[in-house]
Amino acid sequence: MFLHLAVIAALFLAQFAASEYIVLMLTRIMVLAIFAIGYNLLFGYTGLLSLGHAMFFATGLYAAALGTTLMGLTVPAAFAFAVLAGLAVSLVMGVITLRASGVAFMIVTLMFSQAAFLTVLYFGEYTRGDEGIVIPDTIRKFAFLGFDVDLANAVLRYNLALAFLGCAIAFSLLIVRSRIGHILIAIRENETRTSMLGYDVQRYKLAAFVMSGTLSAFSGACYALMFAYAGSTLASIQYSIHPLLWTLLGGASTVLGPVLGTGLMFVLVDLASSYTNANLLMIGVVLILLVLFFPKGILGTIRERYWKWLP
Amino acid sequence: MAAAVLALSALGLSLVFGVMRVVNVAHGEFFMLGAMLAWWTAKMVPGGPLAGFMAALVVAPAAVGFLAFLTERLLLRRIKYDPEATIVATIGLLFVIQQLALSLFGADAKPVAAPFTYRIAFPWFGYSGYKLFVVVASVFILVGVWWVLARTRYGLIMRVTQFDRETATAFGIPVNTVYSAVFVAGAALVAVAAVLIVPIQQAHYLMGLDPLLMSFIVVIIGGLGSIKGSVIAALIIGMADGIISVFFSPTLASIIATLAVALVLVVRPQGLFGVTAR
Amino acid sequence: MADNRPKKHQEDDAMNGSKLIVPKKPGLSRRKAIKLMGAGAAAGLAAGPGFVRYAQAQSSEPIRIGFQVHRTGIGAAYGRWYERTTTAAAALINEQGGINGRKVEIIAEDDGTDPGRGAEVVEKFATQHKCDVGFGTLFSHVVMGSAPRAGELKLPYYVVSEGHHVASTGLNRYTFQPGITDVKSQVIAMAPWIAKNVGKKVCMIYPDFAFGHDHRDYFSAAIKAQGGDVNALIPIPPTESSFTRYFPQIPADTEVIYHVMVGPAVLTFVKELGEHFGSSHPALFGFIDSLEAVDLKSPGLEFLEGSYLWEAYPRFAGASPKPHDTFYREKVGVDANGASVSDAADISTFSHMFGCWETLFILKRAMESAGYQGPADKAKLIEATEAMTSFAEGNEHPQGDKQFNGKIHQCFGHQNITQVKSGVAEVVYRTTIEEGLYEPEGDYTKMAL
Incomplete structure (x- = not known):
């Protein structure tokens, strides 16, 4: 608990010390870390490896982007709409995909995500397909609870992202420490036994799936509204693999792992892009090395060796 | 035509999954590499498209097979063929191979001349003679693989390994060697498919995703690991795809097909023709 | 607003013209965020950190x-x-x-x-x-x-x-x-010439995403304005790698096939079109986008012989190039065929x-x-x-x-319509700038700087 507060405090203080560029990059990292935290709830704690989380991210992304540009929603309403959409989509998807398990689950989620990606293209009249939608600045300025908010403001955006990330971390901690969290971990470790102990395994898996999908959708909504763009690339398979990579790197089934992983991968890609164009190579090599040598990721390994208490 | 190409590119994936119970996500990249090598060989070998084509039929499977051998030894064996870890690791491999192809061969689409060109003219439309050849060649390869699996000692060994790893070990079958061989064979097969297909399409470093997804579809519908199922599924899909796209907008057809496959996998995880997985 | 932040920040804001939020009462996010981080967020918003002043560029700096x-x-x-x-x-x-x-x-x-x-x-x-x-x-x-x-x-x-x-x-x-x-102007500029010289019944084959939709919308409107007609629209999903099954949808009375396929599969597209039609086929009009960085003499592209292409800037310099064309090619390292001077097989994206x-x-x-x-x-x-x-x-x-x-x-600018003759595209028409003009859809200059 203390560690998590310290991380958030450090992120808060970072904006005073870091350069403008780092602040911008951290904003993006924090928004996407929410995506990774959502992913981790399903993958890390429940042991279900989805290859289709881009569809949830895209759900939030497009709910927010189309909600504001076509349906005339205000930004706060668009956030709410995106969360509801994420809830609905992940509920339906969960009911269907959770009938499969193991490798079949991975492929089914991948397939559904691909269908979602094509759907975005199919409704090109509204989504503008690959080219995407720009959310005008006029929409991103709004009044909320007596405040005039302008999402184009870098400082405001940073702190908003931080607040959202804080909520996501708190939510994740809360779940993990609750009874639900223990049951989810029990399912991951031994599904049959958990089921025989009298728990409705399917229902808990669905709960994890919906929480995970909804958080991902929320992250998508943040991304669209804060960075003013939604496009089909952000719904492609690449964006299903990103949260997997980030979570694996930072440490699956640790609360802070996804945050660390997201940040680290961003920094790695950014640094490397000054020297080489082999971004793909780097992502590939990191994935392979992780699987071979650090299947538990950075924080997972630290927990195993030193900090046994790490949630 | 589409069905033959599908069956051929799905064959390797099906074989590997059937025996080893792992999904190789880099399968499409093996395909891409095969196509790239076909282009490269055609460029290097003098004596016209036919000589290049023949050389590619040797070079591409050999090189891709060697890469698969390394992958199996250095990667899959070390993670003990854990199904989920394998998927993650082969996703990594996918990126690595893409980057290498981009760096080594460049980003342009690369056309390869067909070993022969002959257009069969019907009154209404024409058809490429080479495409017909691809269909025939595909049938030969499929029958060949089936024959090896069903009628030879190697096939028996593979089937035993597929049936149960431990029993196989108990019977003195070198399971590790079998795994290696199957993985290499799967990769070599898809490389051959690529060499056959590349004169119809062309080589490009991002071309792997499509055959991968299509192979997934075929293998799933056909039943993971069932070669017979894969072939039937490829035929069905190859034709259904054309028929669906007459009635719906093509993008919608793709969506429907993808959803249908996902639902098949949910409702019948063993596929339409597969036996229940152990 | 009582802004008691350091003067530097106020200046920065003024320079950037950005509006910070105006906190009328303390505490923006009153929910979990506050519980978790204290009132820090609100304080941070007011303090406006993060702006580092641009280093004033010295005149010697590049x-x-x-x-x-x-x-x-x-x-x-x-x-x-x-x-x-x-x-x-x-x-x-x-x-x-x-x-x-x-x-x-x-x-x-x-x-x-x-x-x-x-x-x-x-x-x-x-x-x-x-x-x-x-x-x-x-x-x-x-x-x-x-x-x-x-x-x-x-x-x-x-x-x-x-x-x-x-x-x-x-x-x-x-x-x-x-x-x-921009694409709208390109398409509008060429429609009159196509209608007059190639044909009025046009079948469009285009990728089913934004780029293709732009062509569909602007060209359909432009050809109708010329008394022509789009008799079939064939959108192709971006995941497609083979096209044979779409060609039967091309109506028999088509005079022009308008194709704007892009991406690595375009060669396949042209080849398969050739296999489908053989020697007797409607006139073809295509965007060079399909064939940028591709050699027109590639195997399978023989079918393009005689077809028309849009080119912004003709790849082939032709018999009597203008001096600035030669100058430009020389500086970039491109020969008169639009290929790299060091490797004739390395075709540029000239247009x-x-x-x-x-x-x-x-x-x-x-x-x-x-x-x-x-x-x-x-x-x-x-x-x-x-x-x-x-x-x-x-x-x-x-x-x-x-x-x-x-x-x-x-x-x-001007657009060029070229025709492929023995693997070389020759200019047959150069549009005027006026042909490509359209009514402005808005005005950026009214926006704040």
């Missing part, structure tokens, strides 16, 4: 141009040539003494042809590399993803994309496309990359007329760019003369 280049991803084939052209143009500008006495420095970053990474690269240009301008983006989705960031960070952003996004006035005051005509060259010279002209000294003069640079109206043909604009509309930040 002008830094952030070049967003597609080195990887789907745009890599184009990116390579965009980079060569840009390097050549920058070298020439420096040879001629730079801009306002300062050298030009190109800072290239790969964006992976990805809008997400593209946006990050723009942020990096503006805040890390302290670039004066951003430049050079081709793919529309990267432009769309990046432009909002450029607008917010007030980084003048000059794209070379041929999309209609800039001219639609849906982007922002900081985004320009002065070096290449697009000239945009990089011309845009850099436009930038030079705009900076000189604005007396541009450093980022503090950004507003002047924007206004100077908007004030331009035309560019004369010459070494700086080898593709031809152009009109520029400052209100929609878009230029309009």
Whole structure:
């Protein structure tokens, strides 16, 4: 608990010390870390490896982007709409995909995500397909609870992202420490036994799936509204693999792992892009090395060796 | 035509999954590499498209097979063929191979001349003679693989390994060697498919995703690991795809097909023709 | 608003013209955030940290141009040539003494042809590399993803994309496309000639996403205005790698097939079209986009013989090239066939990359007329760019003369229709600029700087 507060405090203080560029990059990292935290709830704690989380991210992304540009929603309403959409989509998807398990689950989620990606293209009249939608600045300025908010403001955006990330971390901690969290971990470790102990395994898996999908959708909504763009690339398979990579790197089934992983991968890609164009190579090599040598990721390994208490 | 190409590119994936119970996500990249090598060989070998084509039929499977051998030894064996870890690791491999192809061969689409060109003219439309050849060649390869699996000692060994790893070990079958061989064979097969297909399409470093997804579809519908199922599924899909796209907008057809496959996998995880997985 | 922050921050805000939120009562996020982090968030918002003042550029420092280049991803084939052209143009500008006495420095970053990474690269240009301008983006989705960031960070952003996004006035005051005509204008300009000389019953085959939809919408309207008719629309999903099964949908009475396929599968497309039709087929009209970086003599492309192509800038120099055409080719390292001088098999993206060259010279002209000294003069640079109206043909604009509309930040040039004869595309018609003009859809100059 203390560690998590310290991380958030450090992120808060970072904006005073870091350069403008780092602040911008951290904003993006924090928004996407929410995506990774959502992913981790399903993958890390429940042991279900989805290859289709881009569809949830895209759900939030497009709910927010189309909600504001076509349906005339205000930004706060668009956030709410995106969360509801994420809830609905992940509920339906969960009911269907959770009938499969193991490798079949991975492929089914991948397939559904691909269908979602094509759907975005199919409704090109509204989504503008690959080219995407720009959310005008006029929409991103709004009044909320007596405040005039302008999402184009870098400082405001940073702190908003931080607040959202804080909520996501708190939510994740809360779940993990609750009874639900223990049951989810029990399912991951031994599904049959958990089921025989009298728990409705399917229902808990669905709960994890919906929480995970909804958080991902929320992250998508943040991304669209804060960075003013939604496009089909952000719904492609690449964006299903990103949260997997980030979570694996930072440490699956640790609360802070996804945050660390997201940040680290961003920094790695950014640094490397000054020297080489082999971004793909780097992502590939990191994935392979992780699987071979650090299947538990950075924080997972630290927990195993030193900090046994790490949630 | 589409069905033959599908069956051929799905064959390797099906074989590997059937025996080893792992999904190789880099399968499409093996395909891409095969196509790239076909282009490269055609460029290097003098004596016209036919000589290049023949050389590619040797070079591409050999090189891709060697890469698969390394992958199996250095990667899959070390993670003990854990199904989920394998998927993650082969996703990594996918990126690595893409980057290498981009760096080594460049980003342009690369056309390869067909070993022969002959257009069969019907009154209404024409058809490429080479495409017909691809269909025939595909049938030969499929029958060949089936024959090896069903009628030879190697096939028996593979089937035993597929049936149960431990029993196989108990019977003195070198399971590790079998795994290696199957993985290499799967990769070599898809490389051959690529060499056959590349004169119809062309080589490009991002071309792997499509055959991968299509192979997934075929293998799933056909039943993971069932070669017979894969072939039937490829035929069905190859034709259904054309028929669906007459009635719906093509993008919608793709969506429907993808959803249908996902639902098949949910409702019948063993596929339409597969036996229940152990 | 009682702003008791340090003076520096107030100045920065004034300089950036940004509005901070106005806290009328304390505590913005009253929920979990506050519980978790105390009142920190609200305090942070008011304190306005994070702004580091731009280092005032010294006159001896180079002008830094952030070049967003597609080195990887789907745009890599184009990116390579965009980079060569840009390097050549920058070298020439420096040879001629730079801009306002300062050298030009190109800072290239790969964006992976990805809008997400593209946006990050723009942020990096503006805040890390302290670039004066951003430049050079081709793919529309990267432009769309990046432009909002450029607008917010007030980084003048000059794209070379041929999309209609800039001219639609849906982007922002900081985004320009002065070096290449947009797709709407290209299509409108050519429709009359097609209707008159090739045929009036047109079947369109196009990729089923935004680029294809632009063609569908603008061309359908334009050909109808000429008394023609689009008799079938065949959209093709981007995941397709074989096209044979779509061809039976082409109506028998088709006079012209209009194709704008893009991506690595286009060669397959043309080949399969050839197999389908054989020697008797409707006339073909295609966008060179399909065949950029592809040799017209590639196996399977024999079918294109006699067909018409749109080219912004003809790849083949022809029998009597103009001196500035020769000059441009020599500087970039391209021969008279549009291939690299060092490798005849290495075909350039000739109809697009000239945009990089011309845009850099436009930038030079705009900076000189604005007396541009450093980022503090950004507003002047924007206004100077908007004030331009035309560019004369010459070494700086080898593709031809152009009109520029400052209100929609878009230029309009001549288009070329070429015909393939023994594997060489020869110009058969060059449109006038007027043929490609349309009513402006908005006005960027009314937006705040």
